[in-house]
Amino acid sequence: MTKIIPSQGDLFRLDSPLYGDIQGERTVAEFPFFALTKRAQMEPIAFANDTARIEINPSKTGVATIYDKEILLYIASLMVSRLENGETIDRTLTFTANDLFRMTGTNPSARSYTSLKASLTRLQGTQIITNIETGGEGSDSAFSWLLKADIKYTKLPNGERQMKHVEVMLCDWLHRAILTDRRIAAYHDDFFKLGPIERRLYELAKFNCVDGARFEADAVDLAGRVGCSLEPRSIENFKRTLREVTKDQSLPEYSLALADRKEPRTGGGRPKLSTLVTITPLDSLRLAAASAK
Known part of the structure; x- marks a missing residue:
């Protein structure tokens, strides 16, 4: 060749x-x-x-x-x-x-x-x-x-x-x-420095955090929109990546937060544990912090 x-x-x-x-x-x-x-x-x-x-x-x-x-x-x-x-x-x-x-x-x-x-x-x-x-x-x-x-x-x-x-x-x-x-x-210029899942999180934030609004989604639903398999092992890997992104705050222009919550099951039994993902524009956080002073 x-x-x-x-x-x-x-x-x-x-x-x-x-x-x-x-x-x-x-x-x-x-x-x-x-x-x-x-x-x-x-x-x-x-x-x-x-x-x-x-x-x-x-x-x-x-x-x-x-x-x-x-x-x-x-x-x-x-x-x-x-x-x-x-x-x-x-x-x-x-x-x-x-x-x-x-x-x-x-x-x-x-x-x-x-x-x-x-x-x-x-x-x-x-x-x-x-x-x-x-x-x-x-x-x-x-x-x-x-x-x-x-x-x-x-x-x-x-x-x-x-x-x-x-x-x-x-x-x-x-x-x-x-x-x-x-x-x-x-x-953002740093988009091309992001990993695959981070790129998808950034894109979803870019078009859903409109006029400073937050974007919220259940972690499993979000995994599907990102493009991850919904098999248990893939979901765990996705949540691990979410925790890393939250720890490093690696998304340009946005802040990511996680909150675990218990949801009752139909018919009773042990509550189901789910994870809420919240993505907030950094400009909104700065404006809220400035208003609180």
Whole structure:
């Protein structure tokens, strides 16, 4: 296999560099669309509540991961930036790998370029089936995050392939969510330093702590929304992570608190112990502390 090396620049019209913030889209942030792992996950993902149904099926390289999602966040940010500048937004965008790495804090090494190619493959291969509508439209058939994912390169005399740029085409579903629904929010720069579960907690907080309000959820329900398995061992691991996040207060912009509570069981017997998770914007806590003085 020939080696791919970084681009030295070309004259092709690029949508990068990105000068603004990384932007997240609410519909994608609210639900567990991505595997919480760096390893290939071959098991499908399923989630359902009173209003939403999601089924995620892997390609031969696995389900798209929370780390692959960095590319979608970057693409959405490019689209929002162009939208704010009054430019026409097409589903096909071109960008340099180096600009993506700059925004996500990734070291532009040979390994990063190999990982980028694998991420694009998973985003294009993962199949999503959902009843969630975007832009007032839905689909009964499966779709992929990317309809096209192409790394353009130049062949050098020594046989190496020099990357020029990346060209992607976004699926209709996500394109409508970004451009029609426009439920977008800027992410903190430290988002990309977070682990998988912390990223999901941050995203849920970002879109549910509106106007300084707190976000509360039962730990088991929250585990499902984050994307964890609801098997007992996975729930215990999730609660362990919650305790670590609470101890370190590692979520940018938010504070997390846990409270155990006893709930009576139907028919009597020993009360059931549950855990309430509360996420509060740090600005709200500072304002409350200042008012108390």
